[in-house]
Amino acid sequence: MTGALDGRVACITGASRGFGRATALLFAREGADLVLNYRKAQSEAEALADEVTSLGRSAVLVQADVGNPQQAAAIATRAQHAFGRVDVLVNNAGIMDVRSFVDQDLATWRATIDVNVYGSLMLTQAILPMMIRQRSGRIICLSSQLGHVGGENFAVYSGTKGFILAFVKSLAREVGRFGITVNAVCPGSIVTDMNRGIYPPDRQAARAAELPLRRMGEPDDVAQAVLFLAADSGRFVTGQCIDVNGGSTMV
Numbered sequence: 001m002t003g004a005l006d007g008r009v010a011c012i013t014g015a016s017r018g019f020g021r022a023t024a025l026l027f028a029r030e031g032a033d034l035v036l037n038y039r040k041a042q043s044e045a046e047a048l049a050d051e052v053t054s055l056g057r058s059a060v061l062v063q064a065d066v067g068n069p070q071q072a073a074a075i076a077t078r079a080q081h082a083f084g085r086v087d088v089l090v091n092n093a094g095i096m097d098v099r100s101f102v103d104q105d106l107a108t109w110r111a112t113i114d115v116n117v118y119g120s121l122m123l124t125q126a127i128l129p130m131m132i133r134q135r136s137g138r139i140i141c142l143s144s145q146l147g148h149v150g151g152e153n154f155a156v157y158s159g160t161k162g163f164i165l166a167f168v169k170s171l172a173r174e175v176g177r178f179g180i181t182v183n184a185v186c187p188g189s190i191v192t193d194m195n196r197g198i199y200p201p202d203r204q205a206a207r208a209a210e211l212p213l214r215r216m217g218e219p220d221d222v223a224q225a226v227l228f229l230a231a232d233s234g235r236f237v238t239g240q241c242i243d244v245n246g247g248s249t250m251v
Contacts, residue, residue, distance in 0.1 A: 003031030016092030018192035041089035066119030076126035092184035145188030172239030188245030190217035212247035
């Protein structure tokens with residue numbers, strides 16, 4: 001039985017947890033070999049790599065801060081040396097500071113922008129030459145529903161995610177001639193390690209009651225959308241954002 005990503009190589013940032021981990025495991029089940037980036041969670045990353053290899057796929061771990069130019073470039077170099085190509089890039093790594101805007105400082109803004117914006121820009125620029133030579137590729141950036149609608153105490157985070165939406169639309173126009181698609185996925189109303197403090201159990205139940213689907217989402221819901229864009233199913237989709245939020249931006 002063949003998978004949707006047989007014979008392809010995917011690079012996923014922030015892969016040790018949350019959306020990155022769910023996407024990595026789904027991609028492995030669909031036949032992809034993986035370059036898995038993580039920043040600090042080494043034990044979780046190693047456990048993920050073991051799961052990927054148990055599924056019969058290759059996994060290369062790269063510890064790097066995508067917000068650091070040299071370290072971001074090293075991810076692309078490692079992918080080139082390990083596999084000679086990258087077919088799918090998933091810019092998933094992100095950080096979030098949940099505080100009133102007036103209580104944040106320049107260091108907080110810079111850290112958020114470095115990872116959420118410059119991390120995606122630098123790694124995309126480092127990997128694009130491989131995709132251009134191949135005349136094919138999929139670039140998928142994780143944005144957020146907050147990139148559409150904003151959120152109280154999320155001013156800078158929301159701004160970075162709004163930037164990603166404009167970035168994918170513009171880059172899609174630039175690289176489409178090379179057979180490369182560029183899209184975003186905008187999650188919302190999903191509990192992950194990054195936002196677990198925002199959604200204690202009672203808040204999860206209240207939030208679920210507000211959604212048309214009457215349930216909170218799971219990381220695999222996002223991974224399935226990423227897979228759609230990465231596989232042949234998404235070959236004629238570019239410059240778009242898929243909202244995966246249970247309908248929350250409608251209400």
